[in-house]
Amino acid sequence: MRFTAPPGKALHRNEHPPLKTHLKKLIKASLAGVGYSTGLLQRYVASRLSGRAAVLMYHRVLPAELAARTFSTDGIVVTPEAFRMQMRVVREQLNPLTITQFARCMREGLFPDRACLVTFDDGWYDNREYALPILREMQVPAVVFLATDYVGTGECFWQERLSQMLHFGLESDPEVRRSLSESLQVDLESALGTPDRRAAARKLVDQVKRLPAARIRAAVDQAAAILARVGGYSDNRSVDRFMDWTDAQALHSDATFAIGSHCCTHTPLTKLEPAEVVNELDRSGARIAQMTGSRPVTMAYPNGDCSTAIAAATRDAGYELAFTTERGYVAPGDAPQQLRRINVHEHSAATPGLFLARIALLH
Numbered sequence: 001m002r003f004t005a006p007p008g009k010a011l012h013r014n015e016h017p018p019l020k021t022h023l024k025k026l027i028k029a030s031l032a033g034v035g036y037s038t039g040l041l042q043r044y045v046a047s048r049l050s051g052r053a054a055v056l057m058y059h060r061v062l063p064a065e066l067a068a069r070t071f072s073t074d075g076i077v078v079t080p081e082a083f084r085m086q087m088r089v090v091r092e093q094l095n096p097l098t099i100t101q102f103a104r105c106m107r108e109g110l111f112p113d114r115a116c117l118v119t120f121d122d123g124w125y126d127n128r129e130y131a132l133p134i135l136r137e138m139q140v141p142a143v144v145f146l147a148t149d150y151v152g153t154g155e156c157f158w159q160e161r162l163s164q165m166l167h168f169g170l171e172s173d174p175e176v177r178r179s180l181s182e183s184l185q186v187d188l189e190s191a192l193g194t195p196d197r198r199a200a201a202r203k204l205v206d207q208v209k210r211l212p213a214a215r216i217r218a219a220v221d222q223a224a225a226i227l228a229r230v231g232g233y234s235d236n237r238s239v240d241r242f243m244d245w246t247d248a249q250a251l252h253s254d255a256t257f258a259i260g261s262h263c264c265t266h267t268p269l270t271k272l273e274p275a276e277v278v279n280e281l282d283r284s285g286a287r288i289a290q291m292t293g294s295r296p297v298t299m300a301y302p303n304g305d306c307s308t309a310i311a312a313a314t315r316d317a318g319y320e321l322a323f324t325t326e327r328g329y330v331a332p333g334d335a336p337q338q339l340r341r342i343n344v345h346e347h348s349a350a351t352p353g354l355f356l357a358r359i360a361l362l363h
């Protein structure tokens with residue numbers, strides 16, 4: 001059911017949505033700035049992280065010109081400028097740990113004050129290209145969780161691929177839109193009115209996400225087949241691609257970095273049968289061991305999705321620590337295979353104040 005406001009009210013409410021959004025952002029940024037410049041935020045974060053750790057979750061670090069071309073969602077991208085500022089704050093205000101130190105703290109049941117761990121999910125090529133030099137410069141350790149079936153293949157996640165296809169579809173003629181709408185069971189026509197076509201394409205992808213994994217694979221293949229027959233469609237994988245194993249080995253050989261597992265196919269484990277879950281956990285660990293010489297003992301769940309049974313299977317597969325995407329801190333005594341994190345992206349942490357407010361879980 002859709003709520004329809006009386007005409008007068010609707011007009012009033014929708015009169016200045018961009019202005020209202022700008023004002024909200026401005027007020028939030030100003031307040032965070034005041035909190036930062038007076039030192040209040042730093043003190044508050046220190047009190048929040050007394051004996052607890054903030055695990056920061058990143059995905060991609062892309063310069064603005066590449067960020068404008070990616071089909072990854074805004075929620076997983078930061079620019080190198082923002083990332084450098086954030087890592088400076090981590091170095092100056094927090095106590096960044098290596099994953100080995102973090103694991104020891106969990107075993108001993110004691111975190112130093114203001115403990116922090118920087119994590120990267122997926123294994124995008126930009127982690128090595130743009131994040132690594134900044135992490136080295138700021139002397140901040142990090143762990144990178146690899147979705148092993150994608151590393152060094154030239155393939156990318158179905159979300160980025162489909163988002164690109166839908167974006168092309170939205171710019172195409174009605175016949176292409178109709179074919180894509182039918183095969184994917186989404187309504188491209190309804191998205192046409194949205195001025196930001198990339199955002200519209202990503203919204204449609206969110207609808208497809210709800211389908212079972214096998215149905216998604218079939219739908220993406222169908223969409224690819226439709227577009228293969230249409231002139232002008234070209235693949236964007238130069239921006240949306242993964243690192244290769246040489247990159248992973250370079251990360252692994254640097255003492256401040258570690259490689260963890262993000263499973264193989266990046267399918268949420270909650271969508272798989274128990275035997276498939278075990279296969280994802282074992283096969284990704286074995287592949288990383290084969291390519292780097294060390295079997296990983298940490299992992300992050302694809303999409304963050306986990307259950308008590310999956311956490312137990314993860315422990316049994318030899319992963320000492322496993323991270324979800326549930327927001328919050330890690331305290332000693334937390335279930336080691338269900339650890340919380342804090343997602344950081346460009347819009348949530350563009351200034352030192354907003355970044356610290358994010359870590360304080362204030363927004």
Ligand SMILES: [Zn+2]
Nearest residue numbers: 121122302303
């Ligand atoms: Zn992921």
